[in-house]
Amino acid sequence: MSSPLKNIAVVGASGQVGSFITKAVISQGQHNVTAITRGHKPTTPRNRTAQMPAGLHAVKEVDYDSHASLVEAMKGQDVLIITMNVMAPKDSQTKLIDAAIDAGIHWIMPNQYGGYYPDDETSEFGRNDMLREGAVAVRRYIEGKGGNWIGVACGFWYEFSLSGQEYRYGFDFEKKSLTLFDDGEQKHTCSTWPQVGRAVAKLLALPVSGASPCLNDWKNKQVVFSSFALSQRDMLASVLRVTGDKESDWTITHEGTEERFKRGQEMFKQGRIAGFGIFLYVTVFFPGGKGDLTALRENEKLGLPEEDLDEATRVAVQYVESGKAKEWSLS
Known part of the structure; x- marks a missing residue:
């Protein structure tokens, strides 16, 4: 049995769901959590880090237009968790994924917190959901870069x-x-925000491989849970x-x-x-x-x-x- 992944980078650590995830992961005392945040501009306040959850290992400011800046911030990390507004520029997530792969990160939790989107396009799940196509495209993008992903199917x-x-x-x-x-x-x-945070934290506390449950159980899959x-x-x-x-x-x-x-x-x-x-x-x-x-949820497996x-x-x-x-x- 392997050990859990140690170093976790979070984009959006001070945001809505991101803050709950970050606090829950930190509370376990098993990980070094680094917040990746957009660097300030002269016209914006500099106290952005004051809004960050307590207990972070580090806060690293980046320039989204600089691939080198993103790669440098992610060096040494084992997992990248992306949380951002669905209205964020479409290329923001791919920029982060590119940098994560180049920095040596093999596990990515993309910005997918909601519906259950199986790869089977004929599935009735996600019917008429405009987010499904984009979610699946991001998964294929990560796989094409040689990375692994875990999606979060928690409902609204x-x-x-x-x-x-x-x-x-x-x-x-x-x-x-x-x-x-x-x-x-x-x-x-x-799902409530605290439940999302707990689920992600419990997932990351698992060993990567070995007896189930382990992180590999959800390699290139969605983890399904709810409140x-x-x-x-x-x-x-x-x-x-x-x-x-x-x-x-x-x-x-x-x-x-x-x-x-x-x-x-x-x-x-x-x-x-x-x-x-x-x-x-x-x-x-x-x-x-x-x-x-309900029939698909894995609450018990995660100990929620x-x-x-x-x-x-x-x-x-x-x-x-x-x-x-x-x-x-x-x-």
């Missing part, structure tokens, strides 16, 4: 999605309104328990999933970015349950805990009340 981020505006899970907390997709009873799997399997009705019930509201306090309407998907596409074509959220989110609520990955739904909902409500959720708006 629960607190982030629930606290978002109507174009995500259909909830608008300010208006106390909810759009139910079809009848609102279709379940899908989703909950929920319908919109389940979410509403939790919201009512947490807030003390009655269902009659909320205005509830319905929209068909196919209708919503097409409407979101048209909005996006017109340049309205919220349309992207509408048609992306509704795909996991299509009839047939392909957004529910069961979570309290209302506690996670409470976090989402706090994001709304603090105004933090507005920072994630696509409007």
Whole structure:
């Protein structure tokens, strides 16, 4: 049996999911974690590192337009974890991958935190999901460079999605309104940010090879896990328990999933970015349950805990009340 990989580089260590992953990996006390961050410009504040999680081994500023800068920052690392906004420039990830391979990194966790995208193009999973094609292309790119990848199939981020505006899970907390997709009873799997962090940390704590579970179990595969399997009705019930509201306090309407998907596409074509959220989110609520990955999840294999739904909902409500959720708006 081999040992776990030691040196972990994280892009986006101060970001949304990146900060939870970074903190969880550091908390295990088994790894040296280095944050790879874009270098400051004269017009931007220099205290970027002040927002970084405590306990980092190092923080290395890079120039994304300099391959040499990226390679130098990644020398000596065993794993590269990439977390960045889906709206980031398309070539950002390939630049990081190129540098990682040239720096001798053989394990890469690409910027894929969400859906389950099997390589089989005929699979019903990921139906109408525009992110699938890009995700698979990045995997092939890594393999073509001689590297290994591990994708994260965790579903949507629960607190982030629930606290978002109507174009995500259909909830608008300010208006106390909810759009139910079809009848609102279709379940899908989703994960909290802490659960994503725990899963990645536990994965990296495994030996590379040997008896299962080991890292090689997920070599060039996705690791599938979740926090909950929920319908919109389940979410509403939790919201009512947490807030003390009655269902009659909320205005509830319905929209068909196919209708919503097409409407979101048209909005996006017109340049309205919220349309992207509408048609992306509704795909996991299509009839047939392909957004529910419960049968595929590997929580037990990773030793992940069961979570309290209302506690996670409470976090989402706090994001709304603090105004933090507005920072994630696509409007």
